[in-house]
Amino acid sequence: MDLIVEIIETxxxxxRKDFSVFLKRHKNIKDRKDLELFDLLSRKGKIKRVDLLLKLYPGDKNLEAYHATRKRLMRQLMEYLQLKKKKGETVSEGYILNLISTAEYLLDNEKLEAAWNMLKQAEELAKKAENYSILNTIFSIEIENSQRESAPDLKVLLEQKRKYQQLAIEDDNxxxxxxxxxxxxxxxxxxxxEINIDAIIKDVLKQYGLEDIVIKRPRLMFNIVSITRSAVLAGKQFYSFEPYLIAKYNEIEEGTGFNKYNHFYKVNFLYMIAHVLYRxxxxxxxxxxxxxLHEGLDEYNRSHxxxxxxxxxxxLAAVCNYSGRxxxxxxxxxxxxNNKKIKLNTxxxxxxxxxxxxxxxxxxxxxxxIRVFQNVQHSDQWLMKVMGFEWVFKKNIIECINQFExxxxxxxxxxxxGIDKNFKEYFNRDLYKRVGVFLSLVKKMNDRPDIATTxxxxxxxxxxxxxIDISQEDIQAITFYGWLKAKMQRRKYYEVLLELVKG
Structure with missing residues (x-):
């Protein structure tokens, strides 16, 4: 697909309206071919290059001018997205780098006081963002220019650089x-x-002398928890993950706490905790x-x-549904x-x-x-690449048992x-053996509709x-088993499901 079209689709x-205004910001430019091209590419349906040429340059089909317009549009899109990203971040790395570049320009042009003020601003933002790599760059610039007028004391700069170099080493470790x-x-x-989550992580952190450090630095702890969560999701071992996750969140809250500059980690922690409690x-x-979490999303200019x-x-919808609402x-x-104001990713x-x-x-x-999936105009092969096996498999099962009903x-x-042909290899894995069993039972019911109550x-x-114990059983496994049980008891599925979920 055309890269520009892919960007526009996001x-x-x-x-899109905002970007059109952004393109028109230079009032002295009358002929905005880049805006025309943007409007053409924003329309639904593919448009061939020959048709674009005819609309943009009728008569001469100026291919060279067309490519120049495409390059200009791409530059404008990138600039717009960069500005959009900056507006959405509490501390933008790009913004800090811009401060540094401007400060270096001012140093080269002997605007020393303004340069030092800008470097100080960049330094404070980098500290709050825990971006120690950039911070070391700032100190290197300051040390290099430490003999110039208005410069900070060299010994203070050297002491600061040593301190933040150590933090950068901790980041690397x-x-x-x-x-x-x-x-x-x-x-x-x-x-x-069962994974012994706490023991594995404690052992690794001890090897690198990070046991006490990660609690004081939410970003480091969040990275560890995110990695752990990936393993938990793959193995569906939510029961052992819950106490570990909540304990680490509480340790941070009771220790250094969260602030404006690491608020991203707080709201994501809250989401992960809510999710594991749901599971x-x-x-x-x-x-x-x-x-x-909802209260947190409204904090700090709703940046997240x-x-x-x-x-x-x-x-929240899942929690409501399995709570009987x-x-x-x-x-x-x-x-x-259906909310046009909220841009959902794929x-x-x-x-x-x-x-x-x-x-x-x-x-x-x-x-x-059944009609919900009419909105999904993609093959299962494409969906597997984007969403993975489990999502595609669930979609196929829902469609199948809808047809059964x-x-x-x-x-x-x-x-x-079709499911057996496309997914059979997964049914031999421990994690999905019960899925193969479930499908074989659906087949028996489809062959003999009266068999379920026997x-x-x-x-x-x-x-x-x-x-396994219902308190530790995966809610998604209960969802499919509940349907079978409802058939066996000739009862409404949702009622049986809620009974099973409550244990």
């Missing part, structure tokens, strides 16, 4: 430790046993952390609102996917569709559930064959699954 309708933690977690995960079926606690608000809504859950997602939109389809299905709105046995049979089928279900 812009919301409001952003933390990066190495992060990779080692990732390696050890994945190694433990491959054994299929562990502790919905009241999850909702209390979601409330804190657009990034986290869609995830907040998705999680399906109507507000559905309403939250319907508003989210993953957020597709997750919203999947959840909405699931909630419709649980309320027996089967046609509505509608009595379309031929379609169900075709869907089951003792024979109930015994088959009981002997097919290895059940």
């Amino acid at each position: 812009l919301s309708p409001e952003d 933390a990066n190495i430790a992060n990779q080692l933690i990732r390696y050890e977690l994945n190694k433990s995960l491959s054994t299929g046993r 562990n079926k502790k919905f009241d606690k999850a909702e209390s952390y979601l409330k804190l 609102y657009s990034m986290l608000y869609p995830k907040y809504v998705l999680l 399906s109507a507000p859950a559905i309403e939250l997602l319907e508003k989210l996917v 993953a957020q939109l597709l997750n919203a569709y999947l959840n909405l389809s699931t909630y419709y299905f649980q309320q027996e709105a089967y046609q509505k559930s 509608l009595g379309n046995s031929d379609i169900v049979e075709q869907r089951l064959k 003792k024979e089928f109930q015994n088959l279900v009981d002997n097919s699954f290895e059940f």
Whole structure:
């Protein structure tokens, strides 16, 4: 695809209007071919280069001028996106680098007092952002110019540089430790046993002398927790992750605390805690952390609102749904996917569709559930690359059991064959063995619609699954098992599901 078109597609309708105004900021330029090109490329449907040439340069099809216009438009887009990013960040690395560049320019032109003031401003911002690499660059410039008028004391500069060089070394050690933690977690995960999260991380941090340091620096702790969470999501070991995650958040809050400059880590911590509590079926606690998250999104000029608000809504809807409040859950997602003011990225939109389809299905709105996926105009192969196996697999199962509920046995049979062909390799893995069992049971019900209520089928279900304590069972596994149980008991699925979730 055309790179410029790909960038334009990421812009919301409001952003596109804003960018058009941005392009018109030079009032003395009358012939804005870049604006014309932007308008043409913003339209739905592909437009061929020959048609673009005819519209932009009728008569002579000036290819050289066209390429020059494209380059200008790309530069303008990049400049606009950089400015947009700066507005959305509490402390922008780009902004600090601009201060440094301007200060160096002022030093070269003997505007010393202004230069030192600008370097001091950059220094303070870099400290607050914990960007010690940039900070060392600033000190190097200051030391190099320390004999000039208005310069800070050289000994103070040297002492400061030594201090922040040490912090930069800690950052480097933390990066190495992060990779080692990732390696050890994945190694433990491959054994299929419960991961001893705390022991693995403590051992690695001890090797690099980081045990006390990470608690004092939210960014370092957040990086470790994010890596750990990736392993937890892969292994679905949410139960052991919950106490570790909450303990680390509380240690930071009770220690250095969070501030304006590391607020990003606070709101993401709150999201991760709410998510793990949801996955562990502790919905009241999850909702209390979601409330804190929502309050946090409104702080500091709502700088992280657009990034986290869609995830907040998705999680709140899930908590509502599995707490027995399906109507507000559905309403939250319907508003989210139809809200033109909120720009959802591809993953957020597709997750919203999947959840909405699931909630419709649980309320027996089967046609509505099926229609949700009509909005997804992509092949499963494309979706696998973007969303991964688990998302595509869930989509296929929801579509399949919707057709079962509608009595379309031929379609169900075709869907089951397609799932078996495309995903069979996954069913041999420990993590997904129960999925293969579930599909085999759906096939039996599709072949014999009356079998679900027989003792024979109930015994088959009981002997097919290895059940663990319901408090530790994954909520998504319960979701599929609940549908089977509802069929066996001739009861409404959502009622049975809520009973299972409550334990």
